[in-house]
Amino acid sequence: MKKLLVITMVALTAACSSNKSMIIDYGAADAKSVQKIDPSIGYQALEQAPVCCSNLSQLNYQKISAPGKVDFTLTTQDPAFQFRTGKSFVKAVELPEVNGPIKVAVSSPIVTSVFAPTLLVLDKNFDPIDVYGEETINYENGSLLSIDRFFGNVELPAVFRDGRQAKYLVVLTTDQAMQQTTKLDPPDPKAVELGREADVVKMYSNQPIAHTATGVFRLAFDYAPGAASSANDMVEQQSSADALISEPAAASTASAVAVSSAKTKTSPIQPETEAMFNQLIENAVKASDFDKALSFVEEAERAGSTSARDALVEAMKKHH
Template sequence: MKATRLTIALLVAAMTSACSSVDDLIVPTGEYKAVLDNRDAAIDQLHQAQNCCQNIASFTFTPIPADFEQLLVIDGSTPVFTFDDGKSHFLAFQLPQNSGDLKITLAAQIDQSLFLPKVMMLDSQFRVTRVLGSDVFKYEPAKLLEGNRLEGEFTIDRTYIGNPNNESYLVLYTSESKLNETTTITSDAKLMAKSLAVVDPGIKDPVIPHSPWGLVKMSVEDLSGNSGLENLYKPAYQDTIQATVPKAEVAPNKLVIAPAAATAAVVATAPAANQAAALTAAPVATTTVATGTMLAETEAMYNQLIQKAVSSGDIEKAMALSGEAERAGSGSAKQTLVNAIKNSQK
């Protein structure tokens, strides 16, 4: 037993002495000591800071590509805004639009303090679609080349490119009310003991205070290039989601923006010979209006999808696409659907 304790003690001592060098290999925390070690100064600076903007729509949004990967620094030079849950420094990004579904990973780095991440997603009209917090971001202990972190992943839907309801902007901030709270992480000694399958030496787990400043690793991945995409289920449409009401699937934290199918159900149940007539006569069962003129290439894409759906016999899907296109500003989608149905009966 004495030999075991001595071994653990030596391992803990070696690990502690090497800790800073290992951390520097994972995240260059040594370069950001002023950010990570000055929580009190950060709180004082936040209280004195003035709002950068009148509203969220007036933020400066930085465009990022679909392969974006960067260590983000939130400090005294980062803009400040008073959100619904208090004042916070923030970073704002404009997401790529012409891409496949996007997987976004955010990992808040834990050192002497922690920036507790919160994410606000906005559509193209700067309306909030959802807010992601403790339901998504979970503590991940240090492992291999990843340090202690609070990490979360979520997916941005790109089923309908050009849809004005698509999530287009991301705002990263923290909750002022959480600055008085802490996060308990697993001690290095406990992690080492677990990896060696030896007795836990009983060292207390560190308690990390939350700070207005911090480091967050952000990466974006375009899932259309994923070799395993064929194993991904993606519904073609579902009932309309109001842009002001956050709604996300439990997994994979994905908000699906898609067209309503109320009218489609009516037309799809009619006999084939009467479908075109029913489409022309029946009122569209939706309260959503077109948001503007659609780009020519986007309109052509919708028309092709409508024709393809009709030719495959999926009238319900074709109706959903037509309604979606009309709400996005198409002036030809409905006629394309009528013509496609008529042609399918010849």
């Protein structure tokens, strides 16, 4: 028996040494290259990106149809949304209809930078129910079988105490997260022996890891497929089985990430972005496309413009 165990361990070690991919799982195929992009590129792109929409219902939601892992790459081409915690590029998913809770494991690999995700939970009306940020999704040191990453386990109850059910998830990051960095713990000596790039970097560099505006992350879903019970049925069960219902976060926490209203003060717009909007407004007025011109005005103001309406008036005087 001992001889068999030794042979098995030798074979496993040999396989690991010759095939690093058996040990390292960065998630998306482009994870390593994406997380090596200079973070300043993402910051600048986010700063200049127009706000995509005024309501979370206007995002495109990717439907989750089966349990398992789903890898995402968040880029500067994704929509940017203005939250009370700052503007962020976003990915959005629609949850499946199930009978019980949905477990979600959130993972974001660390290479030379990391995307620090926040998970916003919405009901069927796209209103916030709960939010999971750095208190839940945080740094996890790598081991022989895993890389350094941001990681967190979330369990969405079948129904929250107020009777609402989770229907959508929005993944974002916050201004505060992007201003922070992460200092890595020393690597696992055994992992270093295998020559893994990330661990070699850790050995020879004490540089803090920047948190990015773009990046890669994975959502792993675990649930029992099946049609969901109605919220009313679940609330009735709740009175006799409180232990089955997860305690939601304080309402103030969820609302802190909730959507900013049109009257909420936005970050100052970049001069070149404001000039771009003003030119688009003038072009639309010149073409007598007033609906489009007004649309550009509203979009510019959501992005922080203070001159868009003046640009509209001036364009009307000039061309009509």
